[in-house]
Amino acid sequence: MELREVIGRRRSIRFLLPYKPVEPEKIQRMLEAARLASHWGNVGSLRAVVVFRDSAPKDVVDSLVAPIAGFQIRLAPVVIVWYIDTAAVDDQSNRLRELLAAGALGFGDGKKEALETQLIPIFDSIREGLKQPGLGEVDCGQGIAQATLMAFEQGLGTCCLGSPNLDQIRSNLGLPDTCRVLLLQTVGYPAESPDAGGQRPRQPFEKLFHLNRYGKPFPRSEKVVDELKDDGMIQSPAPQPWREEELNYLKHALGIKGHGLI
Numbered sequence: 001m002e003l004r005e006v007i008g009r010r011r012s013i014r015f016l017l018p019y020k021p022v023e024p025e026k027i028q029r030m031l032e033a034a035r036l037a038s039h040w041g042n043v044g045s046l047r048a049v050v051v052f053r054d055s056a057p058k059d060v061v062d063s064l065v066a067p068i069a070g071f072q073i074r075l076a077p078v079v080i081v082w083y084i085d086t087a088a089v090d091d092q093s094n095r096l097r098e099l100l101a102a103g104a105l106g107f108g109d110g111k112k113e114a115l116e117t118q119l120i121p122i123f124d125s126i127r128e129g130l131k132q133p134g135l136g137e138v139d140c141g142q143g144i145a146q147a148t149l150m151a152f153e154q155g156l157g158t159c160c161l162g163s164p165n166l167d168q169i170r171s172n173l174g175l176p177d178t179c180r181v182l183l184l185q186t187v188g189y190p191a192e193s194p195d196a197g198g199q200r201p202r203q204p205f206e207k208l209f210h211l212n213r214y215g216k217p218f219p220r221s222e223k224v225v226d227e228l229k230d231d232g233m234i235q236s237p238a239p240q241p242w243r244e245e246e247l248n249y250l251k252h253a254l255g256i257k258g259h260g261l262i
Contacts, residue, residue: 005232006149011196013157015250016188018075021054026154027078027187033150034143041123042095042104045088046140049081049173063172066163066184071256073161076186080147081169084140086131087178093120133180140182148185157190191250198238 001009027050034046053061053076064079066072073079099105100115123130130136144160151158163169166181175181190196206217228234251260 001153002231004228006152008199008228008231008233008235009194010149010152011157011192011200012159013188013190013192013196014069014072014159015191015254016072016076016157016186017191018077018188018254020077020189021052022078022156022187022189024052026151026156027080029154030080030147030150030187034147037139037143037146039139039143040135041092042099043088043092043136043139044095045084045086045136046143047083047085047179049083049175051079051081053077053079060173063169064184065165065169066161067165067262068163069159069161069261071254071260072159072186073184075254076188078187080185080187081173081181082140082144082183082185083170083175083179083181084136085176085179086136087176089127089130089136092123092127092130096120096123131178137182144183144185151187155189156187157192159186160184161186191254193246195240197243197246198240199235200238 031048031050034048035044037046039045051060051064064073064081096105096115096119100111105111106115148158148160161184163184169184170179170181205220209218210216211218225234247260250256
């Protein structure tokens with residue numbers, strides 16, 4: 001499957017097969033993909049705790065809570081707790097030196113001296129600010145996105161969940177105070193059809209993207225849209241006509257009570 005089709009077919013899969021375990025090597029591939037993602041200054045502050053429901057201590061499993069759609073966590077064979085360790089910024093100078101040695105940073109004679117006397121002092125002066133929410137989280141998001149695509153490529157379904165109890169989850173997992181939990185990602189084999197009801201609605205292209213300044217929509221070429229449709233990236237919008245029947249079936253098959261929102 002080509003990259004464009006992968007992007008188009010990926011869905012948030014909320015219904016997973018609770019009885020089918022996920023192979024650890026597939027999770028490792030997700031983590032390897034996350035590790036290779038872009039990160040400013042090569043800091044690499046994205047971290048994760050992988051919780052296998054069938055082997056993790058009960059208190060760890062019970063510590064993972066998300067009031068919204070909590071049934072997903074209860075049923076998922078694996079939950080990845082993605083978090084950022086802001087302490088990674090403290091070693092950022094060495095990461096820059098690694099980039100320089102690898103030929104990925106700077107050019108010309110004197111670049112080593114410039115790194116030590118100019119660039120590193122700049123980063124040192126703003127170090128504490130770099131630990132605050134912002135660029136680090138964006139980079140972590142890139143890593144999580146790559147892990148998500150790797151999961152899809154291996155036939156797995158994933159869904160990212162937030163929680164108002166992230167600090168409590170951090171404490172329950174024993175993470176240092178320098179860490180912020182970003183989200184919980186459920187992982188397993190999909191119980192839904194591969195289409196999962198069709199491509200989900202998104203906001204209008206023209207509302208999201210601007211040209212040169214705010215307020216002037218970036219022109220959207222229909223020729224490009226048609227090309228991406230042919231490549232499988234832009235697909236038929238949800239819902240498919242059979243979606244409600246599928247959801248009703250999944251609700252009963254998985255023993256989900258109520259409306260499935262909480």
